Amino acid sequence: MKLFSCPSCDQVVHFTNTVCERCGHALGYEPLSNRMLALEPDGTYFVSVGKRSKGDHWKYCDNFQYGVCNWLLPSDSPETLSIASRFNLTVPDLSDPQNVALWQKMEFAKQRLIYTLMRLHMPLMTRAEDPEGLGFQFLTHDPETGGNVMTGHDRGLITIALAEADDAEREKRRASMGEPYRTLLGHFRHEIGHWYWDRLVRDGGALDACRALFGDDSQDYGAALQAHYANGPKPGWQEEFVSSYAAAHPWEDFAETFAHYMHIVDTLETGGSWGMTLSPRLDREGILTTELDFDIFGPETTMAQIAEAWLALSSALNALNRSMGLQDLYPFVLSPAVIEKLGFIHDLVHGRVGHAAGAGLSEELVESQLPTGTEAPDMPAPHATAANTNAA
Template sequence: MKRFFCQCGQEVFLNNLFCESCGRDLAYDPSIQSMWSGELTDNGFVPHSQDGDDAHAPMKTCENRSYPVNCNWLVTDENACQCVSCQTTRTIPDLSAPKNPQRWRILERSKRHLFTTLLLLNLPIRNYRQIENGLVFDFLEDKRTNPNVDLEHVLTGHSHGQITLNAAEADEGFLHTMKEEMGEPYRTVLGHFRHEIGHYYWDKLINSPERLEAFRELFGDERKDYDKALQRYYENGAPEFRSHQYISMYASSHPFEDWAETWAHYMHIVDTLETAVSYGLSVYKPKVNDFNSWYSEWARVAQVMNALNRSMGHVDAYPFVLTDIVKSKLKFIDKVVDSFSEKKNT
């Protein structure tokens, strides 16, 4: 994540609606991946320039800027009323339920964080209104947290562009319970988004015979029965798990899940390295296809993060061991992302 500053010099953050120092309104511009400070008017958001010249045309703010979402992003599509992130949400939880406004706000905030990395990597973001099987999010509830709904059990998952999340994952209590039940101590809402978007981009990026062959060499044959594989995993655990082959136990359940788990970690690394550079903890400068230096710098930054956590009496921030096999999978993802970005920019 980049660092952002108000025109007055105060540091501000991705989801801030206004500067707490000078009171200026703030708006994040996804087209340039930067923050504007300015003033909300009846005609839209008017940014203030650094040189004092305020002669800017008003910009359109997301219609979800108000409570409960508090989205501070600008709208870059002149035909839309919502920002590029909010446009992908199709179903929200019933806002008459006391906890749901906060749940929706947390889910959208995490999704916007996800989108900052998608924009940084120059990945395609086409929603369900734009193309068939476009990206769409449904935030659903089940009877475990809301007895008034019909669904007995909502599972987070992806299918043909549709990403479903249980809205209750935004509750710390529910999230902690699921961590215990699923044996996933590092389960987070942002992690869910990054994992599921990995499934979405598998469909979008691994679509040529050459890439499919290379994928199978590293991750395995995705034609293996997916439902049966997951059933075996949940009934019997991870008998096929080998720590040198997979980034997590769940990754061993099926090649699709190995890809999604590795993709999520790739996004963790990309975002965390950008944050480290922004705060002066790293001097790494990204270079095209420079995977080895990227990977080495991540190992150094992860070591620092873990040491800082231990100094505070916490568990390691990144306890995962990235073996040569896992490294080769990350390198494959990096190559696919790079090749797409280069193609898009030509």
Template structure:
């Protein structure tokens, strides 16, 4: 995540802010500019942008009010009432309880961060209403019947998230029970969107053969592979996989590596945007300056080792000094570096138009998000 400042007073503002703490200007993130805009509110409640250069008209996302408090803007001539992130939400949880309202807020905050990264890379993120066959939709479900488990997952562009994942205490309890080193709300979304982009970038494309050489044959029976994994996980998974779960099936290996790629690229963008330089990354060595890895770079493995690993070590050292767990509890073997480099090349070739991505152009009227029915 890059840094932002108020257009009026130039104070630092953050991605989630709805107003400037210094000058009280209204704030709104403009997806088309990947920038934060500042506004004054006129007597009629209209917005006047505080920019020194003329800009196209903007309006607030329809989810600007509580509980979502979305701070993303919509082009004034856009027929859709919601921003490009909110319009992908197809089913929201019941808002009858304060807890559910808080969960939905947290989930949408994480989804906007996810969308920011994808849009900044130039990857399409159409809603199902915009691209019925190839678009993406999210449903955020509450488990109300103990006999009907709500599983987080992906199916043909529909991503399901159990809203209990937005409960920090419950999520940490599950993480400990599953003996996972890392489990976050944003991590879930990154993993599931990885499945979505496998369909858009790999399935039925020239990449499929190289994918199978690196990750394995995705035609392996998924249900049997998952059952085998939980019954007898691979003991030496650390040598070839980024997580134990990645070892269960090629699809999960891809999704875990995709999430990890987003993880390190977002981390590097944040560190670079703040101007992070580590003068003592290697005792007696040269200073290391955090740098984003551009999508036309052909040496991702070297750049990860040179830039990301020192930054991640610094982050862990800070976490420990503040009494927390390691924020980056991963070891990245060469086999995983090769998989990350493949993902890097696939994204770069797709956004440059060198290899066709699978998206459609059909558009239908946008459906508003609906409440999940209670059984």
């Protein structure tokens, strides 16, 4: 995530800020330009002010009223929900203040996910545009059985249990399952990895290349998970997989690896935005020395460059966490086999494997974000999908 600044006074501001603490201007995020806008009331709407402002008129997403979305739309847009909010299919009962607080955490994590996907020009379309488009439902209970919610993916529909936004409950689940890492953002990144397997691998001409590295996904998924939970992870899984769960089935291997790729590029962008340079005095061989001044989203950036920078940054972050008495921020070791798989994700995202990358936002989402009279940029059509059998 990049650092933003207030266009009115240059104060550093952050992705979810709604007010500049220095000059008092209202703030909102405009996704197409990837900028925070400073705003002044102008009748029913807001006008942008400050540096590089064209004086356009904007309105907040309707979910702004709940404190969960600061994304903007043009004042004349017929839409009332931001690009990020239009992927929601089911939200919790908002008459319960506790649900609103948990939903806010959900939305902030989801918005960060969509930010990174947009920076990578990944295909994004809603289920209103495509039957297998992306949609989220945040549930307190299973609508059919009334029991616990199973977080998962089914043909573009991503379900996440609202309880995962409760820090204490999520930590309880992490400990009971023996996981080294469990976060709300991690859930989003893992589950959307399943959707991109459908989009970029199955329907993107990359199935054979993916199987050569991740294994045969046609093996029985249910039986593989049952064996994983009954017998535990495969012996020596650390040599081939980024996590023990990744060893359960090739679909889970892909989703876990995709999630880690997202972890890495987002954190490296953050480090670069903060101007971080690492040069430990005892690092005689330069293994833990790096400058994060490269374009992490640029197609010319190599996986070797990313892995080298990540080794240095994650080592430093882990050491800082230990100094505060916390667990490692990134409790994983990337083996050569895992780095090769991450390289596959890197090439897939940048269109060097398959042919479905680079579509970006759907034309409908782009046009809804443009003020009247602004010409829409050329947008490649989203890749069409066929029926999906992956209900992981």
